[in-house]
Amino acid sequence: MSKLLRKLLQYIILPAALLVVSRVAGIYFAVNFFNLDFFLETQPEQIYSLQIYFTNQADALLASSISNLTMLITISSLAVYYLIKYRLSILAAYNPKVLVKLNNLNLMPWVNNKNNTFLKTFVWITFLWIVSIILIADVLSQDSSLWIAILSFLTAIISTWALIRTFEIEGEIIYPHSKVSNLY
Amino acid sequence: MDRREISRINVKFGKFLDPFLILGILLILTISILAVDSLSPRTFSKEQMKNVLGIQEESIVDFELIRGNHNYITSERLDEISKNYFKYTTVVVKPPEGRISKPIIKIRGIQKDTNVKIHLNYTNLNNSKISIFDKSQNTSYILQQNSQNYTQNINLTQNSDTLYLIIENSRPVFFNQYIEINFFLNP
Known part of the structure; x- marks a missing residue:
């Protein structure tokens, strides 16, 4: 059995579950905080028969925007958290200054974790892209605010860029190159 | 091993x-x-975009509550929540065994065929059969039967005139009950 696939399957479960949970939590928050009028509808012809309907367009837009924002904050904060951990673990392995700083701040046990892998960070950033695509689709169908989609797209691009830069540093540690110091 | x-x-x-x-x-x-x-929030009640050329092709359909005294179907209200969304509510006073009905909505101003989605939003008459009857088409649309809810699509024509609420109970109910029905025009 491939170790990579096994790890991928293991890492993918949490973000997939959080994606759905944060969507539901966002709708629950919007309905309770703004006291929105909604009802549930069953449509047997759909894959998921249960659907949430609001009684007017403004309420649906508000609930959709809040649930999208909740989803974005949840996934992006965890993606950034794993990205920072991964980057610090790579920099600590290469740069003694970073190592000393982390040691002084007593952050070494947090950084020196076997779970700080490229694969885990990659999975979270992939989910960040999935969130961005969902949000862009929602904006195109006029079901969500534009600024949330722009924010998610920018977060996904910056995170991907940071991941690639960190991965390049890791590559330089394994296969040293003369201009390695330019990488970070 | x-x-x-x-x-x-x-x-x-x-x-x-x-x-x-x-x-x-x-x-x-x-x-x-x-x-x-x-799980994305949806609505049946999409507001129509304003026509920038100033030509209004949309026909204006009006729902009017038919008042009147009824032994069981009382305290009726019909609220126009938005241009194409109406909410009908009523209190059913201790409905007896058998069938009760009342004309509830008068339809006016249909110039072309209009689709109406009818959704039973809430009721505590869980064991009753609740339906809407379109007199002009002589057709009954079941909204609730055996505790199962159904959303119905009705095609209103120029002949459409009155909608009736029909409640059927297999045994008498000893408490007042509440019904809330949503009507969405051209969802």
Whole structure:
């Protein structure tokens, strides 16, 4: 059995579950905080028969925007958290200054974790892209605010860029190159 | 079976499990995306975009509450929540065994065929059969039967005139009950 696939399957479960949970939590928050009028509808012809309907367009837009924002904050904060951990673990392995700083701040046990892998960070950033695509689709169908989609797209691009830069540093540690110091 | 033997079997046959792992990953991804899409808030009541050329093609359909005294169907209200969304509410006073009905809505101003989605939003008459009857088409649309709710699409024509509320009980109910029905025009 491939170790990579096994790890991928293991890492993918949490973000997939959080994606759905944060969507539901966002709708629950919007309905309770703004006291929105909604009802549930069953449509047997759909894959998921249960659907949430609001009684007017403004309420649906508000609930959709809040649930999208909740989803974005949840996934992006965890993606950034794993990205920072991964980057610090790579920099600590290469740069003694970073190592000393982390040691002084007593952050070494947090950084020196076997779970700080490229694969885990990659999975979270992939989910960040999935969130961005969902949000862009929602904006195109006029079901969500534009600024949330722009924010998610920018977060996904910056995170991907940071991941690639960190991965390049890791590559330089394994296969040293003369201009390695330019990488970070 | 010792650990070394399990490891040997894993090395020999484990590679055949890889396609299933890939399928599992794809399945989790697909399920989560479809679930999120399915949970996106929707509405039947889309406001019509304003016509920039100033030509209004949309016919204005008006729903009017038919008042009047009824022994059981009382305290009726019809609220126009938005241009194409009406909410009908009533209190049903201790409905007896059998069938009760009342004309509830008069339809005016239909110039072309109009689609109406009818949704029973709430009732505590859980064991009753509740339906809407369109007199002009002589058709009954079931909204609730055997505790199961159904959303109905009615096509209103120029002949459409009156909608009736019909409640059927297999045994008498000893408490006042509440019904809330949503009507969405051209959802």
